[in-house]
Amino acid sequence: MELDIVELSRLQFAMTAMYHFLFVPLTLGLSVIVAIMETVYVMTLRPIWRQMTKFWGMLFGINFALGVATGITMEFQFGMNWSYYSHYVGDIFGAPLAIEGLMAFFLEATFVGLFFFGWEKLSKVQHLVVTWLVALGSNFSALWILIANGWMQNPVGAEFNPETMRMEMTSFFAVLFNEVAQAKFVHTVSAGYVTAAVFVMGVSAWYLLKGRHTALARRSITVAASFGLAGALSVVVLGDESGYSASHTQRMKLAAIEGMWDTHAAPAPFTAIGFPDLEARETHYAIEIPWVMGLIGTRSLTEEIPGINDLVAEAEERIESGIIAYDALMTIREQRDDTPAQIRESFEAHSANLGFAFLLKRYMDDPRDATPEDIARTAADTIPGVAPLFWAFRVMVGLGFGFIAVMVYFFWRSSFKQQSYPRWALRLAVAIIPLPWIAAELGWFVAEYGRQPWTVDGVLPTALSVSHLSIQDLLLTLAGFVTFYTVLFIVEIGLMLKYIRKGPTEDVEETDAWEARHEHRLRTHDGQGPFANPAE
Amino acid sequence: MILYELLDYDTLRVIWWLLLGVLLIGFALTDGFDMGVGALLPFVGRTDTDRRVIINTVGPVWEGNQVWFILGGGAIFAAWPPLYAISFSGFYLAMFVVLAALILRPVAFKYRSKRESGRWRSTWDWALFIGGAVPALIFGVAVGNVLQGVPFELTPDLFARYEGSYYGKFFGLLNPFALLAGIVSLSMLLTHGAAWLSLKAEGAVAKRARKIGAVTGALTIAGFALSGLWLMVGIDGYALAGEVVTDGPSNPLYSEVVRTQSWLSAYAARPWIAVAPVLGFIGMVLTVRGLRSGAEVSTLLWSKLGIFGAISSVGLTMFPFMLPSSISPNSSLTVWDSSSSHQTLFVMLVSTAIFMPLILVYTAWVYKVLWGKVTEADVTENNETAY
Numbered sequence: 039m040e041l042d043i044v045e046l047s048r049l050q051f052a053m054t055a056m057y058h059f060l061f062v063p064l065t066l067g068l069s070v071i072v073a074i075m076e077t078v079y080v081m082t083l084r085p086i087w088r089q090m091t092k093f094w095g096m097l098f099g100i101n102f103a104l105g106v107a108t109g110i111t112m113e114f115q116f117g118m119n120w121s122y123y124s125h126y127v128g129d130i131f132g133a134p135l136a137i138e139g140l141m142a143f144f145l146e147a148t149f150v151g152l153f154f155f156g157w158e159k160l161s162k163v164q165h166l167v168v169t170w171l172v173a174l175g176s177n178f179s180a181l182w183i184l185i186a187n188g189w190m191q192n193p194v195g196a197e198f199n200p201e202t203m204r205m206e207m208t209s210f211f212a213v214l215f216n217e218v219a220q221a222k223f224v225h226t227v228s229a230g231y232v233t234a235a236v237f238v239m240g241v242s243a244w245y246l247l248k249g250r251h252t253a254l255a256r257r258s259i260t261v262a263a264s265f266g267l268a269g270a271l272s273v274v275v276l277g278d279e280s281g282y283s284a285s286h287t288q289r290m291k292l293a294a295i296e297g298m299w300d301t302h303a304a305p306a307p308f309t310a311i312g313f314p315d316l317e318a319r320e321t322h323y324a325i326e327i328p329w330v331m332g333l334i335g336t337r338s339l340t341e342e343i344p345g346i347n348d349l350v351a352e353a354e355e356r357i358e359s360g361i362i363a364y365d366a367l368m369t370i371r372e373q374r375d376d377t378p379a380q381i382r383e384s385f386e387a388h389s390a391n392l393g394f395a396f397l398l399k400r401y402m403d404d405p406r407d408a409t410p411e412d413i414a415r416t417a418a419d420t421i422p423g424v425a426p427l428f429w430a431f432r433v434m435v436g437l438g439f440g441f442i443a444v445m446v447y448f449f450w451r452s453s454f455k456q457q458s459y460p461r462w463a464l465r466l467a468v469a470i471i472p473l474p475w476i477a478a479e480l481g482w483f484v485a486e487y488g489r490q491p492w493t494v495d496g497v498l499p500t501a502l503s504v505s506h507l508s509i510q511d512l513l514l515t516l517a518g519f520v521t522f523y524t525v526l527f528i529v530e531i532g533l534m535l536k537y538i539r540k541g542p543t544e545d546v547e548e549t550d551a552w553e554a555r556h557e558h559r560l561r562t563h564d565g566q567g568p569f570a571n572p573a574e
Numbered sequence: 575m576i577l578y579e580l581l582d583y584d585t586l587r588v589i590w591w592l593l594l595g596v597l598l599i600g601f602a603l604t605d606g607f608d609m610g611v612g613a614l615l616p617f618v619g620r621t622d623t624d625r626r627v628i629i630n631t632v633g634p635v636w637e638g639n640q641v642w643f644i645l646g647g648g649a650i651f652a653a654w655p656p657l658y659a660i661s662f663s664g665f666y667l668a669m670f671v672v673l674a675a676l677i678l679r680p681v682a683f684k685y686r687s688k689r690e691s692g693r694w695r696s697t698w699d700w701a702l703f704i705g706g707a708v709p710a711l712i713f714g715v716a717v718g719n720v721l722q723g724v725p726f727e728l729t730p731d732l733f734a735r736y737e738g739s740y741y742g743k744f745f746g747l748l749n750p751f752a753l754l755a756g757i758v759s760l761s762m763l764l765t766h767g768a769a770w771l772s773l774k775a776e777g778a779v780a781k782r783a784r785k786i787g788a789v790t791g792a793l794t795i796a797g798f799a800l801s802g803l804w805l806m807v808g809i810d811g812y813a814l815a816g817e818v819v820t821d822g823p824s825n826p827l828y829s830e831v832v833r834t835q836s837w838l839s840a841y842a843a844r845p846w847i848a849v850a851p852v853l854g855f856i857g858m859v860l861t862v863r864g865l866r867s868g869a870e871v872s873t874l875l876w877s878k879l880g881i882f883g884a885i886s887s888v889g890l891t892m893f894p895f896m897l898p899s900s901i902s903p904n905s906s907l908t909v910w911d912s913s914s915s916h917q918t919l920f921v922m923l924v925s926t927a928i929f930m931p932l933i934l935v936y937t938a939w940v941y942k943v944l945w946g947k948v949t950e951a952d953v954t955e956n957n958e959t960a961y
Contacts, residue, residue: 100685102684103684117661118662121659121662128651132655133914136653140929141929143644144638151940151944155634159943206917206918207915371730515667522674533685536689537688543958
């Protein structure tokens with residue numbers, strides 16, 4: 039790989055974003071799990087549920103700190119490293135980011151302090167409300183960031199303004215209700231729920247294996263398994279929804295994921311396994327399952343899904359149209375006040391393809407100089423790396439189905455087998471703790487790498503989106519981020535392990551006293567507890 | 575009629591210029607004392623318990639306060655995309671240093687007291703110091719540079735190019751006037767942190783904080799006055815030339831900009847803006863007096879007034895300029911030519927009108943719940959859960 043500004047900027051963004059997403063899914067899910075546990079506490083008043091809330095809440099806090107810290111980088115590096123991108127689409131992309139701050143960050147960050155410090159200062163119900171607001175805030179933040187990201191995948195509700203040389207919003211509601219964003223939102227938060235469920239289950243399973251904190255661990259597994267089962271099913275269903283919307287919004291990405299070079303007569307088969315070859319433009323040793331792809335992608339037996347080769351041919355046409363738009367744009371700029379009407383018309387007719395002309399800027403300053411060879415070469419650039427996408431997608435989906443199986447099994451044991459778990463299953467639960475993170479990162483890889491060579495699909499090429507920086511600038515900050523993040527990661531994992539090993543603070547006396555009083559209440563009708571002064 | 579045309583484009587631009595000020599001032603008023611407290615920590619706190627008391631005065635609130643900064647970034651992106659794009663990439667390495675400091679801070683807060691080791695804790699204490707002092711300094715340095723003009727130019731495609739090598743770009747920021755501005759902002763936030771500690775802590779900690787705060791407060795007053803004089807004699811201003819179009823498309827290259835004798839000519843044209851620096855001085859002076867006399871609530875309020883006055887002075891002096899360019903004045907960003915589209919500004923205003931009151935209400939509630947001093951007993955009794 040050539041180390042130019044574009045590649046270094048991509049590397050830095052990928053690194054910081056994927057690192058940030060190590061903490062986000064656990065925050066999303068664990069905040070809800072903790073809120074569920076506290077709800078049970080407030081409803082039943084059983085002390086053990088408060089102890090669970092506090093224990094998982096503490097692990098949540100350790101993770102949350104790094105989520106917040108690495109999130110700051112995300113908010114600012116669009117401007118730092120993607121200056122032209124920020125100028126070009128800030129009119130649309132900035133809005134959900136700002137609303138995320140208004141609606142979500144303030145909520146979660148203001149109340150997270152009270153979650154930890156407010157136990158003594160608030161009533162039980164007040165504290166419960168605070169906990170739910172933290173969970174709500176975290177999840178709202180995912181909503182707005184995925185509306186922003188969804189727009190990069192499927193830029194609706196915006197058009198190019200030649201006066202300001204940028205995209206401008208034409209419909210906020212189109213951006214808000216972008217079908218890609220909605221599917222991605224539920225898919226992503228569900229992935230967070232699965233991550234947290236697997237985490238809670240794995241840590242609890244470790245306690246059961248060690249014979250420690252068994253009462254707390256069993257209850258935690260029950261919560262995690264039911265919550266995780268719902269999450270795991272939702273991830274796959276909404277992943278399917280994403281596939282369906284990709285078939286008409288992000289066709290190249292879908293074709294690349296499938297390694298589908300030629301358009302297949304409907305309904306297209308799904309390639310379960312194969313070896314995509316970009317050079318030869320074919321997928322070797324493909325094992326195909328008939329009809330499945332057509333059904334997932336179009337939910338019909340008659341609609342076709344275009345293959346890569348046809349999409350490249352289409353890109354060639356769009357580049358040619360984009361050059362006309364570019365030419366008109368230059369005239370409009372030179373004759374700002376008296377642009378001939380037919381130039382305006384020509385621009386209107388072709389402006390949707392302007393981004394395709396910008397793809398040529400990688401090879402030349404003026405896209406109007408392009409030869410047919412340049413156009414063909416640039417059209418071929420619109421194919422993302424097929425093999426990495428093909429495999430990343432399959433591993434992610436495989437893991438997704440694996441989580442459903444694990445959750446079903448634990449849910450069954452928890453509901454119908456008196457919460458007894460064989461040791462192999464507990465060991466398995468511990469062993470799979472890292473897998474949801476791998477699945478989540480692969481998911482982002484498919485979404486973002488699959489969109490290349492664009493930052494905003496069909497609108498702005500990645501190569502044009504960067505800032506005017508030097509290689510030294512980038513090497514310095516990249517090295518800084520890598521060192522810094524590595525140290526923080528080691529510290530974080532160290533603290534997590536320390537607190538997991540230490541385990542929850544279980545007040546056994548308090549729990550036993552509560553149980554005795556509870557038993558007494560169940561057996562007698564005198565309304566009097568066995569103790570003169572009940573703690574509650 | 576289209577809904578967003580209820581408000582004129584130029585009105586919306588002014589509203590968003592004001593809102594940007596509200597966010598920056600909100601950030602300085604709230605997270606400002608967190609940063610000040612962080613920077614004061616190694617000097618005001620002698621023992622571990624001292625330091626834990628200090629940290630726990632901001633422990634439950636710094637996270638919410640920091641969102642003012644993040645929202646500030648988001649709002650600049652949404653309402654002033656060219657400003658976001660050009661300033662953040664132009665100040666690239668300085669921004670990186672700020673980010674690094676601000677990333678350290680949350681981690682330091684959360685992790686410091688999670689281990690007993692003295693070395694562990696003192697390392698994180700210095701991280702809190704850096705997380706408070708470095709951004710406070712750099713924000714001032716950035717303002718100092720903006721007042722002098724930033725070396726960028728826009729191509730006809732509105733791609734921003736900067737002059738200078740990578741060393742030049744970072745160390746070039748550290749010129750004398752900018753350093754003075756940095757010292758003003760650092761000492762201002764140190765004073766603010768001291769006023770906070772005077773309210774939230776007691777005994778020796780509060781006393782030491784007041785002592786340091788009185789000194790930094792005096793330094794702030796001197797620095798603020800000196801930078802005013804410097805602006806009067808040593809630094810050229812900027813002005814729009816020709817006919818000023820206030821509701822035209824957001825393309826900075828459409829307007830013509832000239833250099834003027836001084837920014838302070840704004841005070842001749844709009845004398846009422848003098849109220850900002852006057853309020854600033856009043857606030858700063860009364861803060862110092864309050865720190866000396868030991869008044870608590872009122873001192874914090876005076877400190878807020880001082881910060882409000884200082885930041886709004888900069889904004890009002892420069893209006894309508896947001897980011898002037900030193901090498902290509904015509905590329906300068908102004909309120910009239912570097913905003914989002916009419917519709918985006920309107921949508922963002924509606925969102926702000928819905929959420930900002932809610933934010934203020936629940937933030938106030940949280941502060942009310944947490945009202946009162948943090949004592950040594952609070953820290954020792956909650957050894958596990960306190961920071």
